[in-house]
Amino acid sequence: MSKLVSASAAARLIKDGMTVSVSSSSGLGCPDLMLKAIGERFEAEGHPRDLTTLHPIAAGDMSGIKGVDYIARKGLLKKIIGGSYPSGPSSAEPPLIWQMIGNEEVAAYNIPSGILFDMHREAAAKRPGVLTKVGLDTFVDPDRQGCAMNARAASEPVLKKVEFEGEDWLYFPAIRPDVAIIRATTADERGNLTYEHEGAYLGGLDQALAARNNGGIVIAQVKRVTKDGSLRPHDVRVPGVLVDYIVIDPDQKQTTQTGYDPAISGEIMRPLGSFRVPEFNVQKVIARRVAQELEAGSAVNLGFGISANVPRILIEEGLHGAVTWVIEQGAVGGVPLLDFAFGCASNADAFMPSPYQFTYFQGAGFDASLLSFLEIDRNGSVNVSKLSFRPHVTAGAGGFVDITARAKKIVFSGMFNAGAKLAVADGRLVIEKDGKLKKLVNEVEHVTFSGRRGVEQGQDVTYITERAVMKLTPQGIVLNEIAPGVDLKAHILDQSEFPLIVSDRLKTMDAALFAEAPIGLSLPQKPARTAGGAHG
Structure with missing residues (x-):
């Protein structure tokens, strides 16, 4: 019997009240046609209703791939659990899913991406759930928000804090999906899936196992179908025994606003000269200072924001390859991409499945992480996941909590305050007008990284802005x-809601950071690894 069905026929397989797991990272790997078909069926028939949907990283982002907004309909969704959600400019109308969350029309949760993948793994093996310290003393912790994004979610907890062998742990019960909707490039007639045009494998295999092992079905959206037996077995990432139905979308985008770029999927290697070097501005000054925190030979995680430009700083300085970049979608090595292609990398050394990349992060196997901040408080805690006055501008935490939970070294970067009018001239920073919105606050609105846990665990945490380190x-x-040109009291101490401790060895940032020419960056060599390292 053929596994090939239309998107509308596949949508009719989803029954009222089911739990549906969807594989994608924003636009990357998003089964957009299938989500559209589910939304269209609901509009026409009023079914399926009361679905619970799981999105371990994110589905769709309103910029060419609509994703989760196709199914953001009152009555269709009862509960949504995501690693992150679509975001957009503050001037734009909020995505439909954010409107539903704000109107209490759906119970919405933000569970860290790695934990969501862990929950799938535990469901697949029919184990009770995930026991972890990832998320303690953050918004994940039941002592704070317990992952709830609105009041409706707060009334239906998805985790609890438990004591195990004398220590506090977070327990997430496994969630067993009835349907997994995944995506690949090619399926053969038996449902074997290959990913040759994809920018990452993401977690399709784990999601398929979770559904199949619990009596559910797996729907795979692909670009094309080939003859049975024509795929190399080493290239198959999801075997056909796990796939029940195949839906073809010949027009599926590789990622947001990108139809197909063979460099994203590792089929060709781009010349280094083809990567855009950041223009000289205040953000580049910050990225350069972040780069000075690196050691040659390190494996370094990157997050969205200013730090995403650091790989290009190394290219400009002739140091490409001195560190290996690792990102949560699974790319290892190469050059992580920017803007709508963030989450992809060109010239990668390898693609790891996202669940295994998160195991690497949660266990702190990497050397450093470069991330952004929205707010920092007196305890050193960081918020990147919530701003009440602009909720749809933030996407949620994604893998931020997984990455920072035990990371040895973290460098947070961002502007010292919001709305400042700044310039760089003659090797110094010129603050023409300071911003009205302070980002160093007494207490962050949402704890995405716990400064208290960071101190307890001895994590090396640095905060870098245009005017202060x-x-x-x-x-x-x-x-x-x-920064050179900055007044300590007026531009730094008075711009923080809490008192900063001024070092006895306070120094001026390197003036070369504030000039257009390359800074002559030199990275110290990371010490060689030895057996019997840190245990935690």
Whole structure:
């Protein structure tokens, strides 16, 4: 019997009240046609209703791939659990899913991406759930928001804090999907799936196992179908025994606003000269200072924001390859991409499935992480996941909590305050007008990284802005460097809601950071690894 069905026929397989797991990372790998078909069926028939949907990273982002907004309909969704959600400019109308969340029309949760993948793995093996310390003392912790994004979710907890062998742990019961909707490039007639045009494998295999092992079905959206037996077995990432139905979308995008780029899927290698070097501005100054925190030979995670430009700083400085970049979607090595292609990399050394990349992150196997911040508080805690006055501008945490939970070294970067009018001239920072919105606050609105946990675990945490470099210590946040041209009191101390500790060895940031020419960056060599390292 043929597994090939239309998208509308596949949508009719989803019954009222089912739990549906959807594989994608924003636009990357999003089964957009299938989500559209489910939404169209609901509009026409009023079914399926009361679905619970799981999105371990994110589905769709409103910029060419609509994704989850196709199914953001009152009555269709009862509960949604995502690693992150579509975001957009503050001037734009909020995505439909954010309107539903704000109107209490769906119970919405933000569970860290790695934990969501862990929940699928535990469901597949018919184990009770995930026991983890990832998320303690953050918004994930039931002592705070417990992952709930609105009041409706808060009334239906998805985790609890438990004591195990004398320690506090977070327990997430496994969720067993009735349907998994995954995506690949090619399926053969038996349903074997290959990913040759994809920018990442993501977690399709784990999601398929979770559905299949619990009596559910697996629907695979692909670009094309080939003859049975024509795929190399080493290339098959999801075997046909796990796939029940195949839906063809010959027009599926590789990622947001990208039809197909063979460099994203590792089929060709781009010349280094083809990568755009950041224009000289305040953000580049910050990215350069972040780059000075690196060691040659390190494996370094990157997050969205200013730090995403650091690989291009290394290219400009002739140091490409000095560190290996690792991103949560699964790319290892190469050059992580920017803007709508973030989550992809060109010239990668390898693609790991996302669930295994998160195991690497949760266990702190990598050397450093470069991430952004929206707010920092007196305890050193960081918020990247919620701003009440602009909720749809933030996407949620994604893998941020998984990455920072035990990371040895974290460098947070961002602007010192919001709305400042700044310039760079003659090797110094010029603050023409300071911003009205302080980002160093007494207490962050949402704890995405816990400064208290960071101190307890001895994590090396640095905060880098255009005008100051600060360090988390047991005594508080210490100011170690200020930009040339900056007034310590007026531009830094008075712009923080809490007192900063000024180092006895306060120094001026390197003036070369504030000039257009390359800075002559040199990275110290990372110490060689030895057996019997840190245990935690």
